[in-house]
Amino acid sequence: MAPLRWGICTGGEISHDFVASLQGHSDNHPIVAIATRSLERAQKFATKFKIPTAYGSYEELARDPNVDIVYIGAINTEHPRLSKLFLTNKKNVLCEKPLALTLHETQDVLKTAKESNVFFMEAVWTRFFPVSAKIRELVSSGKLGDVKSMLLNFGLDLPDRERTVKREMGGGALYDMGIYMVQMTTMVFGEGPTSSHTHGFLNENGVDEMYTTVMKFPNKAMATLACTYKADYPNEVVIVGTKGRLRIPDHFWAPTDLIWSSPNGEPIETFNFPTPESSAEYSLGPLWSGMLYEADAVKQAIQEGKKEHALVSWKETELLATLMEKARRDLGIVWVHEGQSPVVVLA
Amino acid sequence: MAPLRWGICTGGEISHDFVASLQGHSDNHPIVAIATRSLERAQKFATKFKIPTAYGSYEELARDPNVDIVYIGAINTEHPRLSKLFLTNKKNVLCEKPLALTLHETQDVLKTAKESNVFFMEAVWTRFFPVSAKIRELVSSGKLGDVKSMLLNFGLDLPDRERTVKREMGGGALYDMGIYMVQMTTMVFGEGPTSSHTHGFLNENGVDEMYTTVMKFPNKAMATLACTYKADYPNEVVIVGTKGRLRIPDHFWAPTDLIWSSPNGEPIETFNFPTPESSAEYSLGPLWSGMLYEADAVKQAIQEGKKEHALVSWKETELLATLMEKARRDLGIVWVHEGQSPVVVLA
Numbered sequence: 044m045a046p047l048r049w050g051i052c053t054g055g056e057i058s059h060d061f062v063a064s065l066q067g068h069s070d071n072h073p074i075v076a077i078a079t080r081s082l083e084r085a086q087k088f089a090t091k092f093k094i095p096t097a098y099g100s101y102e103e104l105a106r107d108p109n110v111d112i113v114y115i116g117a118i119n120t121e122h123p124r125l126s127k128l129f130l131t132n133k134k135n136v137l138c139e140k141p142l143a144l145t146l147h148e149t150q151d152v153l154k155t156a157k158e159s160n161v162f163f164m165e166a167v168w169t170r171f172f173p174v175s176a177k178i179r180e181l182v183s184s185g186k187l188g189d190v191k192s193m194l195l196n197f198g199l200d201l202p203d204r205e206r207t208v209k210r211e212m213g214g215g216a217l218y219d220m221g222i223y224m225v226q227m228t229t230m231v232f233g234e235g236p237t238s239s240h241t242h243g244f245l246n247e248n249g250v251d252e253m254y255t256t257v258m259k260f261p262n263k264a265m266a267t268l269a270c271t272y273k274a275d276y277p278n279e280v281v282i283v284g285t286k287g288r289l290r291i292p293d294h295f296w297a298p299t300d301l302i303w304s305s306p307n308g309e310p311i312e313t314f315n316f317p318t319p320e321s322s323a324e325y326s327l328g329p330l331w332s333g334m335l336y337e338a339d340a341v342k343q344a345i346q347e348g349k350k351e352h353a354l355v356s357w358k359e360t361e362l363l364a365t366l367m368e369k370a371r372r373d374l375g376i377v378w379v380h381e382g383q384s385p386v387v388v389l390a
Numbered sequence: 391m392a393p394l395r396w397g398i399c400t401g402g403e404i405s406h407d408f409v410a411s412l413q414g415h416s417d418n419h420p421i422v423a424i425a426t427r428s429l430e431r432a433q434k435f436a437t438k439f440k441i442p443t444a445y446g447s448y449e450e451l452a453r454d455p456n457v458d459i460v461y462i463g464a465i466n467t468e469h470p471r472l473s474k475l476f477l478t479n480k481k482n483v484l485c486e487k488p489l490a491l492t493l494h495e496t497q498d499v500l501k502t503a504k505e506s507n508v509f510f511m512e513a514v515w516t517r518f519f520p521v522s523a524k525i526r527e528l529v530s531s532g533k534l535g536d537v538k539s540m541l542l543n544f545g546l547d548l549p550d551r552e553r554t555v556k557r558e559m560g561g562g563a564l565y566d567m568g569i570y571m572v573q574m575t576t577m578v579f580g581e582g583p584t585s586s587h588t589h590g591f592l593n594e595n596g597v598d599e600m601y602t603t604v605m606k607f608p609n610k611a612m613a614t615l616a617c618t619y620k621a622d623y624p625n626e627v628v629i630v631g632t633k634g635r636l637r638i639p640d641h642f643w644a645p646t647d648l649i650w651s652s653p654n655g656e657p658i659e660t661f662n663f664p665t666p667e668s669s670a671e672y673s674l675g676p677l678w679s680g681m682l683y684e685a686d687a688v689k690q691a692i693q694e695g696k697k698e699h700a701l702v703s704w705k706e707t708e709l710l711a712t713l714m715e716k717a718r719r720d721l722g723i724v725w726v727h728e729g730q731s732p733v734v735v736l737a
Contacts, residue, residue, distance in 0.1 A: 242585070242604040244612070259590075265591070267543075274539055276541065281624055283623060288622070290624075
């Protein structure tokens with residue numbers, strides 16, 4: 044079967060690590076082109092990773108006939124525009140999360156994906172880790188009994204970098220970090236909550252620096268999600284069932300460990316799935332070698348002729364966007380670019 | 391100095407363990423009388439613990455001139471009436487938490503305590519453990535930096551015993567368990583939150599079975615409190631400061647361990663203060679030997695001529711009641727006995 048030829052859109056930290064992960068472990072993922080807003084930067088990136096083609100514009104990448112799929116590692120605010128650019132040029136697309144800062148834009152991109160009839164996925168990479176598969180297996184097997192509650196926290200004392208604190212760059216804890224927790228709840232419960240309420244603080248730029256979301260799920264189950272970019276939390280997820288409990292210790296967003304215990308905490312089984320070893324250097328840390336998991340999954344889905352991946356379907360992306368939108372409205376975040384465009388309803 | 395002579399009001403599990411704790415460790419706490427609604431039960435309790443006097447009515451205990459202080463271990467709904475009975479008879483009172491099911495009743499009891507000019511304290515025993523003293527020391531020393539967040543969870547899969555599930559008995563997770571978390575937040579922050587929002591589920595009797603409270607504190611700090619009587623949580627408290635973190639592992643309500651770490655979780659110092667050893671048998675478990683700590687504190691305060699204890703002042707009890715009231719109103723709990731009595735404002 045023909046290899047899937049990757050084009051990379053933007054040359055920031057996350058694109059760097061995506062390429063490092065793909066090249067560091069496997070010859071299965073040829074990377075054939077890189078585009079950034081500056082040809083010089085693109086060439087530098089291309090040289091470092093031995094990528095044959097460098098572009099100083101995204102439009103050139105979109106027209107490159109040698110590219111099968113584009114990975115979008117741009118900042119949050121650019122995701123919808125770039126997704127649409129590549130989709131309308133019939134490229135398959137893997138776009139970093141969050142796909143957009145509003146539900147409206149998310150629906151607009153998904154509509155474009157549908158019309159373009161190519162593969163599209165929001166890069167919710169956490170779901171492709173072996174630990175996530177084990178969580179789904181244990182939950183669906185009934186070994187935990189009924190899941191009654193999820194307790195999640197994600198706090199990092201991040202430097203005041205612009206993309207985290209600035210409203211015009213789509214910053215804030217919710218859209219930078221919160222989506223990791225939200226996707227964990229919908230993965231475990233297999234559906235969205237019946238209600239969601241968020242309380243927190245905005246920073247002086249008008250995006251959230253700390254918040255907690257409380258979700259109610261069917262069968263009187265709940266999830267509690269605490270998040271901040273101003274302090275270090277334990278960064279754990281606890282899934283509480285009537286017959287057992289799961290704990291995903293620090294770094295649940297790129298999970299390598301899972302502890303299954305009885306309801307009162309006696310260990311039953313411990314799982315450890317280290318991320319693929321590689322000699323590559325990562326900007327964001329060695330955990331990012333785990334991006335290979337989602338790349339493998341995307342490749343397989345495309346080769347099977349699919350337009351979306353079952354683990355992060357378009358419907359799921361819309362659900363995540365709906366929940367993020369509810370949380371940001373509760374917090375009072377109003378994006379700079381929000382216009383009066385009508386909401387697009389996905390057919 | 392004359393010993394403080396205790397009278398015990400009701401002979402349930404918690405009274406049993408209170409007496410066991412006092413007698414098991416010390417001759418400093420003579421217990422001179424026990425009263426229950428049935429003389430036979432009182433006599434049985436008296437025989438077991440070698441208590442000289444047994445009464446079949448609370449009024450007799452209130453009039454006993456040999457009793458200096460009454461410990462009230464009755465069910466929640468009875469606390470205000472019994473507190474007032476003993477206070478108006480000029481007995482010092484230590485009443486189990488929660489003092490009342492409404493703010494109005496709490497204020498009414500505190501007003502009676504003030505008029506009676508005797509010692510009164512709500513039995514928030516957690517605050518008297520050495521671990522709690524260590525928490526206060528570390529927070530006030532500035533060693534944690536600014537406390538930005540507290541993450542608390544308290545979940546026990548309790549059998550459907552009447553006093554837990556029944557509205558007419560003052561049941562529900564909030565009033566049975568939640569107060570332990572609420573008092574931990576006000577102890578650490580040294581003040582009440584600027585806002586508090588609670589979301590959860592009521593059971594078929596109309597009291598809460600699961601809920602989460604989100605509190606905002608000054609200086610953009612928050613607390614997240616998750617609680618249920620339907621499932622076992624890790625039952626931990628994490629206090630997140632800008633310079634360090636504290637973790638109180640399972641059983642934070644009767645804390646014997648404390649882990650002080652750097653912001654990212656590297657251990658700095660671990661503290662262990664086991665509860666006093668004793669050969670006594672406890673209905674609720676050996677941790678309850680820690681009730682001695684509050685009894686010692688109460689005794690000392692009374693011997694110093696105080697009417698309230700600095701660690702659980704009347705103002706603090708009123709604050710806790712205010713926060714519990716806000717949470718139950720958010721949840722939609724309406725007590726069976728709630729009348730239209732005007733709110734008493736404490737001078």
